[in-house]
Each structure stands twice: as C-alpha cells, then as structure tokens.
Amino acid sequence: MAQSLRRIALVVAVATALSKLAGLVRQQAIAAAFGVGAAYDAYNYAYVLPGFLLILLGGINGPFHSAMVSVLARRPRQEGAYVLAAINTLVGAGLLGVTVLLLVFAGPLITLVGPGLDATRHDIAVLQLRWMAPMALFAGLIGLGFGALNAADEFWLPSVSPLLSSVAVIAGIGVLWWQLGAAITLPTTAVLGGVVLAGSTTLGAVLQWLIQLPALARQGxxxxxxxxxWRDPGVREVLQVMGPATLSSGMLQINVFVSLFFASGIPAAAAGLGYANLLVQTPLGLLSNALLVPLLPVYARLTAPDDRPELVGRIRQGLMLSNAxxxxxxxxxxALALPIVALIYERGAFNAGAAELVGNLLMAYGIGMPAYLARDVLVRVFYALGDGVTPFRWSMAGIGLNALFCWAFVGGPVPGATQLLPGLYCGAAGLVLATxxxxxxxxVGLLLALQTKLGGLPLRLWLRDTMVLFGAAVLAGLAAWGVSVTVAWPTGLWGRLLECSFAGGVGVLIYGVVASLAQVPEVKDLTDQLRDRLPRIGARR
Incomplete structure (x- = not known):
C-alpha cells in the first residue's frame, strides 16, 4: 500500500508540476502583456462565475471529482459506466441552463460582483463573461470524467490536463502580440485583449473535456x-455526496466573490490578487494533488468500523505531511515575497509599483498556506465518510465571518470608508488576511467535529508535532529574510534569481535540519527516503 501511494503521488506530482509550470508561464505572459491594466482587471471579475464553476465542479479534488471517486472506487467498471452516463445527463442539463443564464444576465452579474468598477472595466467584464459562459457546462463534465478516471486508478491525465488551458491562453496572447506588437499594452486595445483572454480561456476548458474522452473509452x-x-443506487449515492459537497465548496468560492466585492473600489486590487494567488496556488496545487489524490480512495476504503485505527493513522499522515x-x-x-514577485513578473507592462502591490499580497497569502491545505485534507475525510453536511455548515459560517473580517480589515467596498478597527489591516492585503x-x-472546527465523529483523536500529540514544525518554519523564514536583506545582490533578472535561490536554499536547509532533529515521524520517513535515494543517484553517476 505504501509503495502504491508513493508511486501514485509521484505520477500526480510530476503531472501537476507540468500543469503548474504552464500556468506560471501563462500568468507571466498575461503580466507582460496587460500588467494591472483594464483588460486583466476586468477579467478577474468576469472570471468569478465561470472560474468558480470550473474550480468548483471541474477541479481535481473538487466536489464532483471527490463524489465520483468515493462512489465508483467501490463499484465494478460496468456499473460505473452507467452511473457516469446518468450523472453526466442530469448535471449537463442543469449546467446548460446555467450557461444560458450567464449569457442573458451578464451585465447585472458583473454589477453585483464589482459594484465599484468604472464604466470601461464594467463593459469589458460583461463581454468577457459572455465569452466564458460555456465553461459552466464543460466544468461539470470535466470534473465527473476525471473523477471516474481516478476511481479507475488513472491519475496522469486528470492531473496534467490543466496544462491545455494554459497553452490555449498563451497561444491566444501570442497571436494577439503577433498582430498588435507593442500596441498590445495600450489602453485602446483593452477590449480586444479582454476578448482574447476570455475566448482562449473557454477554448482551454473545451480541450480539457475532449482529452478525457479517449481515456474514458479505454477504461470502459x-x-x-x-x-x-436518478433512482439508480449508485446515482443516488453520488448525488447524496455531491449535493452537500458542492454547496460546501461553493460557499468557499463565494468568499472569493465577497473579497472581490470589497476589492472593486481599490485600484488594481483584483489584478494584484490574481497574480499573487497564482504564485501561491502553483506549489499549493502541486502538493495538494500529490497528497490528496492518492489518499482520497484510501479514505473511502477505510470507512468500516474495523478499519478505524488505520483510518486515524491515514488522517494523521495527511495532516502532518500537509503541515510539513x-x-x-x-x-x-x-520572507521573500518582494524578490519572488519581481523575479516572476516584473517585465513589460508589469512595473515596480505593481510588483510592490503583489508582493504585499503574497506575504498575506503565505501566512494562510498551512490552514488552506489542512482544511482540504479534513474536508476529503468527511466526504469519504459520506458526510458532506458538516463541511457545508462550516462553509456557511465561513461566509459570514469572511464578510465581517473583510469589513474590519479593509473598511468597506469603497476607499475612505470608516474602519471598524482602525490601524489593524487595510487595503487589498486585508482581504487576504480575512480569508x-x-x-x-x-x-479547527472540522478537526473537532471529526474527533467527535470518530470517537476520539490524539489531537494533543498532533498539535505538539505541528508546533515543532511551526518553530522550524519560523527559523527558516527568518534565516531566508536575513540573507535576503543583508547581502548586496546584483541587479536584474539573474540577481533576483540568485537572491531567491540562495536565500530560499538557506531557509530550506535550516528547516530540514531542525525538523529532522525533532523526530516527527512523517518528516523522518521523508528524510530516510531521500537518504536512501541519494546514494543510488551517486552510484548511477
């Protein structure tokens, strides 16, 4: 079992790494072409609803994907084919209606999402939303198909497929640059640039759906x-998990809407949030897929009472690897937010002012990375246990808290509004800290609920090991920051690359040494595996 999990994790990690690398190149192309100008700022508002559906329904580890894995992993292939066809029919009909609604009500929806947008950005966003409306239909089909493939132990294609979306956007920007040249950065080309961004994004979603069809046919x-x-037992079981899971994950995505609502009155905030979020999602998505994709079928197969001790051990494994x-x-x-942003984005239309804005946002995102992935691990455990209601309740509570924190940390959806807590946090970074x-x-709430559901968990031991890793991470961050600010680094691209690489390497080395000395079992296992592999690599050379 351990060897199988490691093999699956490696396959998923490599595929996801390729997808994330393509996503990073895509974002660099967008930054160089549009900076934080009107085309990309409007795109972030237009993408809220279709992107919400693509992430929610079509994403790896999303509710559609998780529901299909949880149910089909325990069923024969022929029965799984029937269940998938029925779910595709029911979901496709509903999402076709959603597509029509997005087309018809694009204007009011953009007003709802971005009440503070100026007329130019509003009009561009409406046009972009209409171009991206078909993504609603394809999002559901993508998530269901890839969930079925994972249940059939096929992991490469679902993890690498987002690469197609990035390639489509990069190609669209390339064609636009070929036609316009340096004029692509001018405000007068914002409408055309916005349409190309939206159209190529939709094309990427279509390609993700098409690529899964041969693999599904091959698996029968x-x-x-x-x-x-909808009366078939397998279909009903999928719907029972999918319904609350979709609502739960949807509540999390509504928090994105809440953040953008408050950001609409802050100049370039939406664009800055998009750039910073990509830098966080690249490593986060890689590790999330490598960790959760192989563990979800394991959780689903350990639901019997006799398997409870092994399930608890796997839950700890997921959480501690997440924290580590x-x-x-x-x-x-x-520690290295500003040099990282400058290294990745600062070229073309993306100037030093934009780099400072995105760097501040990246700092805020970095604080929340551990909680983000740990929450995903816990939610998947509840899904595997057939409980989508508990995550949904906590997500509902999270919406209210997010709105309250955004108000407190930012002060309102327009600049100059009175703040609830003066001097706490303000501006776009406050939106991130609220999330x-x-x-x-x-x-914390999900962990306590899971403890009650399973009849007890060794939370004190888990907390002790987590705090040890937290201390090691703080030391690593301080060391990296110290190296970054005390050394006179060369200017330019290579100087930033040297700064990030060397300072980051010092931080990683210190973290590895301290975490290994702490004897946290999961960290020790990883360290032992690396030590075993290094001599083999040296011998091959």
Missing part, C-alpha cells in the same frame, strides 16, 4: 447516450 467508462435515471510542506513554504513566501482567518477557524 464512456457511454455516448442520455440516461435519465506548507509551513516552510508559507514562511519562505512571507486566512476564516480558513484557520474552519480547520
């Missing part, structure tokens, strides 16, 4: 037919 899971059967990876990454994001606070509270 593809049926090109409409099946209107996210704590040092978050610390380094905080961080909600994720942390949700994490």
């Amino acid at each position: 899971l593809q049926r090109f037919q409409l099946v209107w059967d 990876s996210m704590l040092p990454l978050g610390a380094l994001m905080v 961080v606070a909600v994720n942390l509270i949700t994490c």
Whole structure:
C-alpha cells in the first residue's frame, strides 16, 4: 500500500508540476502583456462565475471529482459506466441552463460582483463573461470524467490536463502580440485583449473535456447516450455526496466573490490578487494533488468500523505531511515575497509599483498556506465518510465571518470608508488576511467535529508535532529574510534569481535540519527516503 501511494503521488506530482509550470508561464505572459491594466482587471471579475464553476465542479479534488471517486472506487467498471452516463445527463442539463443564464444576465452579474468598477472595466467584464459562459457546462463534465478516471486508478491525465488551458491562453496572447506588437499594452486595445483572454480561456476548458474522452473509452467508462435515471443506487449515492459537497465548496468560492466585492473600489486590487494567488496556488496545487489524490480512495476504503485505527493513522499522515510542506513554504513566501514577485513578473507592462502591490499580497497569502491545505485534507475525510453536511455548515459560517473580517480589515467596498478597527489591516492585503482567518477557524472546527465523529483523536500529540514544525518554519523564514536583506545582490533578472535561490536554499536547509532533529515521524520517513535515494543517484553517476 505504501509503495502504491508513493508511486501514485509521484505520477500526480510530476503531472501537476507540468500543469503548474504552464500556468506560471501563462500568468507571466498575461503580466507582460496587460500588467494591472483594464483588460486583466476586468477579467478577474468576469472570471468569478465561470472560474468558480470550473474550480468548483471541474477541479481535481473538487466536489464532483471527490463524489465520483468515493462512489465508483467501490463499484465494478460496468456499473460505473452507467452511473457516469446518468450523472453526466442530469448535471449537463442543469449546467446548460446555467450557461444560458450567464449569457442573458451578464451585465447585472458583473454589477453585483464589482459594484465599484468604472464604466470601461464594467463593459469589458460583461463581454468577457459572455465569452466564458460555456465553461459552466464543460466544468461539470470535466470534473465527473476525471473523477471516474481516478476511481479507475488513472491519475496522469486528470492531473496534467490543466496544462491545455494554459497553452490555449498563451497561444491566444501570442497571436494577439503577433498582430498588435507593442500596441498590445495600450489602453485602446483593452477590449480586444479582454476578448482574447476570455475566448482562449473557454477554448482551454473545451480541450480539457475532449482529452478525457479517449481515456474514458479505454477504461470502459464512456457511454455516448442520455440516461435519465436518478433512482439508480449508485446515482443516488453520488448525488447524496455531491449535493452537500458542492454547496460546501461553493460557499468557499463565494468568499472569493465577497473579497472581490470589497476589492472593486481599490485600484488594481483584483489584478494584484490574481497574480499573487497564482504564485501561491502553483506549489499549493502541486502538493495538494500529490497528497490528496492518492489518499482520497484510501479514505473511502477505510470507512468500516474495523478499519478505524488505520483510518486515524491515514488522517494523521495527511495532516502532518500537509503541515510539513506548507509551513516552510508559507514562511519562505512571507520572507521573500518582494524578490519572488519581481523575479516572476516584473517585465513589460508589469512595473515596480505593481510588483510592490503583489508582493504585499503574497506575504498575506503565505501566512494562510498551512490552514488552506489542512482544511482540504479534513474536508476529503468527511466526504469519504459520506458526510458532506458538516463541511457545508462550516462553509456557511465561513461566509459570514469572511464578510465581517473583510469589513474590519479593509473598511468597506469603497476607499475612505470608516474602519471598524482602525490601524489593524487595510487595503487589498486585508482581504487576504480575512480569508486566512476564516480558513484557520474552519480547520479547527472540522478537526473537532471529526474527533467527535470518530470517537476520539490524539489531537494533543498532533498539535505538539505541528508546533515543532511551526518553530522550524519560523527559523527558516527568518534565516531566508536575513540573507535576503543583508547581502548586496546584483541587479536584474539573474540577481533576483540568485537572491531567491540562495536565500530560499538557506531557509530550506535550516528547516530540514531542525525538523529532522525533532523526530516527527512523517518528516523522518521523508528524510530516510531521500537518504536512501541519494546514494543510488551517486552510484548511477
């Protein structure tokens, strides 16, 4: 079992790394072409609803994906094909209606999401939303198909497929640059640039759906037919998990809407949040997929009472591996935020002012990275246990808390509004910190609820090991920051690369030494595996 999990994790990690690398190149292309100008600022508002559906329904570890894995992993292939066809029919019909609504009500929806947008950005966002409306339909089909593939132990294709979306956007920007040249950065080309961004994003979603069809056919899971059967036991079980899970994950995505609502009155805030979020999601998505994709089927197969001790051990494994990876990454994001942003984005239309804005946001995101992934681990455990209601309740509570924290930390949806707590946090970074606070509270609540559901968990031991890793991460962050600010680094791209690499390397080394000395079992296992592999690599050379 351990060897199988490591093999799956490696496959998922490599595939996800390729996808995230392509996503990073895509964001660099967007930054160079549009900076924080009108086309990309409007795109962040237009993308809220179709992107919400793509992440919510079509994303790896999303509710559609998780529901299909949880149910089909325990069923024969032929029965799984019937269930997938029925769910595709029911979900496709509903999402086709959603697509029509997005097309018809694009104007009012953009007003709702961004009440503080100026007329130019509002009009561009409306046009972009209409171009991206079909993503609603394809999002659901993508998530269901990839969930079925994971249940059939096929992990490469679902994890690498987001690369196609990035390639489509990069190609669209390339064609636009070929046609316009340096004029692509001018305000007069914002409408055309916005349309190209939206159209290529939709094309990427279509390609993600198309690429899964041959794999589903090869696994015997593809049926090109409409099946209107919601009474089948397998279909009903999928819907029972999918319904609350979708609502729960949807509540989390509504927090994005809340943040953008408050950001609409802050110049370039939405664009800055988009750039900073990509830098966080690149390593976070890689580690999340490598950790959760192989563990979710394991959780689903350990639901019997006799398997309870092994399930508790796997839960600890998921949480501690999450903490062991996210704590040092978050610390380094905080310590090296400004040089990282300058290295990745500062070129073309993305100037030093934009780099400072995004760097401040990246610091705030870095603080919340551990809670984000730990919450995902806990939610997947509840899904595997057939309980989507508990995560949904905590997500509902999170929406209210997020709105309250955004108001407190920012002061309102327009500049100059009175703040609830003067001098606390303000501006766009306050929006990120509000989300961080909600994720942390949700994490604690889900952990306590899981302890009650399973009849007890060794939370004190888990907390002790987590605090040891936290201390190691703080030391790593301080060391990286010290190296960054005390050394006179060369200017330019290579100087920033040297600064980030050397300072980050010092931080990682210190974290590894301290965490290993602390004898946390999961960290010790990882260290032993690395030590075993290094001599083999040396011998091959």
